[in-house]
Amino acid sequence: MIIYEINKDVIKYRFGNPICTDAVVKEGIEIKNNDLAFKICEEENIKLRYKMNPDDTIYGLGENQRGINKRGGIYESFCSDDPLHTPDKKSLYGAHNFLIIDGSERFGVFVDYPGKVTFDIGFTNKDFLEIYVDDCNADIYIIKGNELRDIVKNFLNIIGEGYVPPKWAFGYQQCRWSYVNSTEVEEIANNFLKHDIPCDTIYLDIDYMEDFKDFTVSKERFPNFKNFVQKMKEKGFRLIPIIDAGVKIEKNYTVYEEGIKNNFFCVDKNGAPFVAAVWPGRVHFPDFLNPDVRRWFGRKYKVLIECGIEGFWNDMNEPAIFYTDRGLKNAIEHAKKSEDENLDIYTFFSLKDSFVNLSNSINDYKSFYHRIDGEFVNHYKVHNLYGYNMTRAAAEGFEEIAPNKRFLLFSRSSYIGMHRYSGIWTGDNHSWWEHILLNIKMMPSLNMCGFLYSGADTGGFNGDANAQLIIRWSQFSLFTPLFRNHSAMGTRNQEPFSFDKDSINIIKSAINLRYALIPYIYSEYMKAIINKDMYFLPLSFIYDDNMSKKVEDQLLVGDSLMISPIYEENAQGRYVYLPEDMLLWKVDDYKNRSYQVVRKGHMYLDVSFREVPIFIRKNKMLVLGKASKNVESLDNEELYVIAFVTDKAKYIYYDDDGKSYDYKKGNYSEIFIEIEKSDKDYHIRIDNRGNEAVKKLHFEIVDINGNLVKLTKAL
């Protein structure tokens, strides 16, 4: 084992000779001897063990089941296409091996290993945190920091700056598997217009393709695609097509032919292209771990970009495998042998399992290879890098095709470090109330791992949603950077206008609120990216009282807000914990504002179906704009500053062009706002550094006694 120190906050331990994952981008590593906070029990498979104190809290692990506090669970990092997110599942689509121990000691751990890693966090033995790496080669980082948030910042600092989508990607987005042809897509758009519900994008799921072939468009279902994309843009909607990992095996299909000719596909043990089956039937998997393959695949997005497409979602890139010929043959043989048998519980279940377990089988993952630096590496060892590198291929392709233009991109599968290239969505959830809660708890954990542009399938992917579920879920998702309603084929339609008039109006108000909040959401998102910080935080990351540690169903959103979403059917209220006095705004229509000072402690809060409670923290402020049909038509010349001031409040309102990467060169504007309370009045200072869009700020300032003062300042 070699020990390196990156800077005083991060120590790197190297075991054996690990494969480079490119998760960490920070350079300047030097060697130093130090004691690992963990005990190392075995060195063949690395096993780390840490004795937890009874009150230690364990944060992190990104996209995973269970609570914000991961304690009590067992988790496996092995990117999995599992559409049934029940609480006992150990793996979902991402592998996010970063956690924070918060107790008598406080530090973060990042296990940089691209194969399977198990985190047993007091599951087998309540007092022990154990980490097993299925190998003897890995880099393990210990990350220090005084506060929890500093530990995250130090971690984000070594894995690099996060992805920023175009500003329009902060609008409301509508998806369904599938809007099957251009007529249906247009109808969806017309419905948004007719109901006057804002929306920025409509998604194209696999049925836009010709026979599920990547980078093709069905001529029959989407004739004159380029014109259609243009026409939709004129109506105010961008189309976002899906791209899948598997390339259909079909003579004369260019992507297939080029991949074969250049040896760009993963191979089996005999060196022949590996065959698996997904949507199109038999496919090959591009070897995304090879930079030449990434360059080739990344350029393929060009055909669609040339049609006017500005965003994509990368799916099935764990990679998902429905079956392989080998697996299918075994299952069929098993079935043949069982014919005319009198099957009992064991033999019947075993027959059934041979079919059920056909998909995503470990045997299949162990039977193909990548070429890394000229050497064959078994897929199983690097499994968690696959989706990451597919998405990296896309992002690098965009950079080449249209330098300095932001594209919308998010992936289903991911590994630490992929946040530099795209966002993620959290995959195939259900129209279950439990999944709103899971969504709430997952967001800060994802932020700790660098994934800020993310969100769940609002309303649930599988299963049927009722109006109330869509209402309550939208009322939460309106705070998530990715706000997309998506559902599966065969389920009940769940677009906002699919319900009764009353419900349509409520969903519409929630979406309007989202658009009015975009000045704040975008500002907070960008500051988090630039400062290597979080956008969603658990209460305990800011407040150090004991109760704040226990609250998992309220979140801090950016610097000024706390939210307490409703996630139970028929609930018209809930208990809320306030770590300090706050200003409550129960939003029904964002244009009607009334505020109420709520006191520190526990309270029961009534929340009718129409209402979205927003808490403004003490000495903080919220910047609010106006809704519009889409992000590009937002008129934010006049902004409302809602402040709760007992002493002095400061805010930095950030903005930029929303479409290029010029912000990286410092090309952005900031308005510094400071409100100081004097005896009778407020003293307001505004320092505008480069913002030319905002002309007026309307202040609505509330003091501890609930007195409201309104005044306007021109810029």
Ligand code: MIG
């Ligand atoms: O397994 O393309 O998670 O969002 O609609 C189904 C069809 C494949 C899985 C994605 C889902 C998408 C669906 N895909």
